[in-house]
Amino acid sequence: xxxxxxxxxxxxxxxxxxxxxxxxxxxxxxxxxxxxxxxxxxxxxxxxxxxxxxxxxxxxxxxxxxxxxxxxxxxxxxxxxxxxxxxxxxxxxxxxxxxxxxxxxxxxxxxxxxxxxxxxxxxxxxxxxxxxxxxxxxxxxxxxxxxxxxxxxxxxxxxxxxxxxxxxxxxxxxxxxxxxxxxxxxxxxxxxxxxxxxxxxxxxxxxxxxxxxxxxxxxxxxxxxxxxxxxxxxxxxxxxxxxxxxxxxxxxxxxxxxxxxxxxxxxxxxxxxxxxxxxxxxxxxxxxxxxxxxxxxxxxxxxxxxxxxxxxxxxxxxxxxxxxxxxxxxxxxxxxxxxxxxxxxxxxxxxxxxxxxxxxxxxxxxxxxxxxxxxxxxxxxxxxxxxx
Amino acid sequence: xxxxxxxxxxxxxxxxxxxxxxxxxxxxxxxxxxxxxxxxxxxxxxxxxxxxxxxxxxxxxxxxxxxxxxxxxxxxxxxxxxxxxxxxxxxxxxxxxxxxxxxxxxxxxxxxxxxxxxxxxxxxxxxxxxxxxxxxxxxxxxxxxxxxxxxxxxxxxxxxxxxxxxxxxxxxxxxxxxxxxxxxxxxxxxxxxxxxxxxxxxxxxxxxxxxxxxxxxxxxxxxxxxxxxxxxxxxxxxxxxxxxxxxxxxxxxxxxxxxxxxxxxxxxxxxxxxxxxxxxxxxxxxxxxxxxxxxxxxxxxxxxxxxxxxxxxxxxxxxxxxxxxxxxxxxxxxxxxxxxxxxxxxxxxxxxxxxxxxxxxxxxxxxxxxxxxxxxxxxxxxxxxxxxxxxxxxxxxxxxxxxxxxxxxxxxxxxxxxxxxxxxxxxxxxxxxxxxxxxxxxxxxxxx
Numbered sequence: 127x128x129x130x131x132x133x134x135x136x137x138x139x140x141x142x143x144x145x146x147x148x149x150x151x152x153x154x155x156x157x158x159x160x161x162x163x164x165x166x167x168x169x170x171x172x173x174x175x176x177x178x179x180x181x182x183x184x185x186x187x188x189x190x191x192x193x194x195x196x197x198x199x200x201x202x203x204x205x206x207x208x209x210x211x212x213x214x215x216x217x218x219x220x221x222x223x224x225x226x227x228x229x230x231x232x233x234x235x236x237x238x239x240x241x242x243x244x245x246x247x248x249x250x251x252x253x254x255x256x257x258x259x260x261x262x263x264x265x266x267x268x269x270x271x272x273x274x275x276x277x278x279x280x281x282x283x284x285x286x287x288x289x290x291x292x293x294x295x296x297x298x299x300x301x302x303x304x305x306x307x308x309x310x311x312x313x314x315x316x317x318x319x320x321x322x323x324x325x326x327x328x329x330x331x332x333x334x335x336x337x338x339x340x341x342x343x344x345x346x347x348x349x350x351x352x353x354x355x356x357x358x359x360x361x362x363x364x365x366x367x368x369x370x371x372x373x374x375x376x377x378x379x380x381x382x383x384x385x386x387x388x389x390x391x392x393x394x395x396x397x398x399x400x401x402x403x404x405x406x407x408x409x410x411x412x413x414x415x416x417x418x419x420x421x422x423x424x425x426x427x428x429x430x431x432x433x434x435x436x437x438x439x440x441x442x443x444x445x446x447x448x449x450x451x452x453x454x455x456x457x458x459x460x461x462x463x464x465x466x467x468x469x470x471x472x473x474x475x476x477x478x479x480x481x482x483x484x485x486x487x488x489x490x491x492x493x494x495x496x497x498x499x500x501x502x503x504x505x506x507x508x509x510x511x512x513x514x
Numbered sequence: 515x516x517x518x519x520x521x522x523x524x525x526x527x528x529x530x531x532x533x534x535x536x537x538x539x540x541x542x543x544x545x546x547x548x549x550x551x552x553x554x555x556x557x558x559x560x561x562x563x564x565x566x567x568x569x570x571x572x573x574x575x576x577x578x579x580x581x582x583x584x585x586x587x588x589x590x591x592x593x594x595x596x597x598x599x600x601x602x603x604x605x606x607x608x609x610x611x612x613x614x615x616x617x618x619x620x621x622x623x624x625x626x627x628x629x630x631x632x633x634x635x636x637x638x639x640x641x642x643x644x645x646x647x648x649x650x651x652x653x654x655x656x657x658x659x660x661x662x663x664x665x666x667x668x669x670x671x672x673x674x675x676x677x678x679x680x681x682x683x684x685x686x687x688x689x690x691x692x693x694x695x696x697x698x699x700x701x702x703x704x705x706x707x708x709x710x711x712x713x714x715x716x717x718x719x720x721x722x723x724x725x726x727x728x729x730x731x732x733x734x735x736x737x738x739x740x741x742x743x744x745x746x747x748x749x750x751x752x753x754x755x756x757x758x759x760x761x762x763x764x765x766x767x768x769x770x771x772x773x774x775x776x777x778x779x780x781x782x783x784x785x786x787x788x789x790x791x792x793x794x795x796x797x798x799x800x801x802x803x804x805x806x807x808x809x810x811x812x813x814x815x816x817x818x819x820x821x822x823x824x825x826x827x828x829x830x831x832x833x834x835x836x837x838x839x840x841x842x843x844x845x846x847x848x849x850x851x852x853x854x855x856x857x858x859x860x861x862x863x864x865x866x867x868x869x870x871x872x873x874x875x876x877x878x879x880x881x882x883x884x885x886x887x888x889x890x891x892x893x894x895x896x897x898x899x900x901x902x903x904x905x906x907x908x909x910x911x912x913x914x915x916x917x918x919x920x921x922x923x924x925x926x927x928x929x930x931x932x933x934x935x936x937x938x939x940x941x942x943x944x945x946x947x948x949x950x951x952x953x954x955x956x957x958x959x960x961x962x
Contacts, residue, residue, distance in 0.1 A: 163883060170945050171821075172947065173813065174527070174938065178866075178884075178939070179852060180887045181852040182866075183941055252885050255887075296889050392893065445893075450892040450893075450907075451904065451907075452893060499904060
């Protein structure tokens with residue numbers, strides 16, 4: 127450790143102000159603080175500080191995504207093997223998925239971090255850790271067949287337009303990862319929708335079993351083919367067709383436990399999102415007709431399908447874009463879940479509504495907070511009136 | 515006694531090195547200083563020069579804009595230095611004691627014999643007035659103002675805090691006299707808050723409303739207590755006085771001269787034998803810390819680790835402080851520190867495995883443990899501010915310099931110490947106390 131520290135200390139002057147490579151100060155600083163927690167001591171205010179910092183927070187979130195990621199890799203292989211009519215071992219499926227998914231992760235991180243570093247450099251800021259999470263979220267919410275250049279483009283769009291123009295991590299209005307997904311969805315509708323994109327190799331169509339459709343459960347449901355839906359166990363454990371990391375509610379729940387136990391994820395938002403979705407699902411059940419069988423899909427199954435669980439645990443809970451007030455969090459989460467299922471079932475243009483619903487409530491979060499704060503001020507005023 | 519107020523939000527930071535209940539009297543310093551920097555919003559006007567002879571109670575400087583407020587020498591002797599900082603700002607007026615205790619005499623008496631005006635005159639003359647702070651703003655009270663009430667917190671819940679039950683156990687009559695004097699002078703009710711579950715000697719205090727508070731820090735902060743007893747509205751003023759200072763007021767006025775003795779706790783993980791010292795206001799800490807501090811790079815803090823002031827080991831104890839904390843400096847690098855499991859790292863979040871040992875006492879240092887970032891996490895501050903206040907929203911209103919919003923969100927009720935825990939728990943390492951003080955200064959400027 128001392129040796130490494132020595133090397134860093136020797137390099138430091140080169141990258142500091144006045145040094146040859148001073149232009150890369152933020153970059154150097156980012157790598158240095160990645161290796162070492164800095165020796166900076168308190169100078170104003172509290173002399174002691176909690177060990178918690180943003181790096182730790184972000185690392186915990188990435189850790190929580192690992193189960194979903196690993197399962198997603200396995201599932202990529204599994205779905206491919208089904209599509210070509212073969213039976214692969216778990217290891218084969220996983221390795222196949224690993225090879226397919228890893229490039230997407232690398233592209234996402236390299237593009238995003240590159241831009242983050244550049245912006246930090248220009249602004250003379252420290253590099254923010256926010257993208258550690260976004261960079262992992264993006265690969266998990268795209269279909270496996272997505273071209274890598276699209277991932278790069280979408281990531282760049284999300285980081286620049288979704289985040290940096292607002293001032294960087296902590297200042298953004300909408301979730302950057304969802305911005306990337308929405309960009310893909312709207313910029314390349316031909317490549318990003320339909321039944322051919324969810325299973326690796328299906329769009330090329332080589333060696334595919336006759337009659338294999340590749341449609342996601344949601345697409346089947348939207349088309350009214352309720353008999354084609356997977357079983358509840360398949361939905362829950364995630365051996366179904368869908369975006370890379372979104373299919374397994376089980377793996378996502380492991381992540382949820384990590385987030386909730388460490389306190390990094392907000393339980394109020396998660397719970398109210400699920401309650402909102404469930405309530406909407408139930409409401410649709412009540413008004414279900416024979417002509418629209420989708421509406422009679424049991425409400426709880428909605429929670430296992432599509433991106434709902436992933437959205438509930440990793441997307442809606444993003445503290446920056448969520449409501450900041452405690453009461454606001456309940457409203458925000460509930461609205462998110464409620465609208466997600468509504469869009470999913472009722473709007474025929476979008477088979478999945480979670481992404482759009484979360485983006486929508488992201489935009490509404492400041493408004494929700496505004497009214498919560500207003501109510502708080504009113505209560506404060508009343509309290510004085512009573513006590514005075 | 516009224517019912518117990520239970521504080522639910524907050525955080526007890528358990529640290530190694532709480533002072534033991536032993537009182538050391540022998541060690542006495544020669545050097546004493548009064549530091550204008552201990553007082554917010556004060557422009558001092560110097561009244562003495564180097565080499566001037568002073569008595570106990572001789573005015574050293576006064577408030578330029580409220581000249582009746584004087585700051586006096588706690589000992590008799592000679593002014594040896596007026597230390598100045600940037601732009602010739604006076605940092606400290608240093609007096610060398612001659613050990614004679616020559617005193618400046620004032621009219622002697624108790625609440626029964628002195629009139630309200632005489633009490634005020636004595637407090638101002640002896641230099642005891644600065645002990646009376648006002649809310650809003652946490653500055654020295656205006657002698658002209660009529661407070662709604664006077665609040666005294668009879669305990670301190672901060673990390674390593676001194677135990678006032680121990681400090682005041684032999685000063686009860688002085689404490690009572692102080693209460694009587696303050697009540698008579700102000701004509702306002704006096705509230706004294708006591709800790710639940712402790713048999714505080716202050717329970718016998720008369721002529722004051724007693725309140726009991728239970729729960730974690732900041733239950734002992736007077737601001738939190740005011741908030742739960744009778745919150746401050748716009749246009750109202752309340753006064754606050756520290757418990758030991760109340761006793762000092764009582765003792766000094768009864769004897770007719772300033773008696774600036776006080777008991778101070780020396781605590782912290784780097785102290786060999788943490789204990790109490792009987793000393794005098796503004797003492798140099800040199801003798802106290804001599805031969806009682808472990809080796810290594812340490813930080814001396816006048817006050818507690820959350821709100822205190824960093825001082826050097828030959829500097830002086832702050833005007834309001836009854837605690838000297840000594841903790842290790844954190845100027846070291848830690849390889850992958852953010853990624854390690856963290857068994858020995860105290861944190862409010864469960865991301866460190868220290869949650870397995872909730873009752874462990876920690877040796878905390880002064881490292882930031884991360885870099886400063888924008889607000890990212892939400893709801894962290896709410897858990898440590900037991901007030902009907904939205905901390906983040908208030909801080910943001912201050913940053914935006916939105917006076918109306920600051921008023922509505924409760925700027926009158928808070929001072930920086932009430933936000934010290936926010937600063938401690940903050941993931942983004944935002945210095946909230948500084949923001950609050952800037953907000954208070956802005957309010958003072960805008961509303962005067």
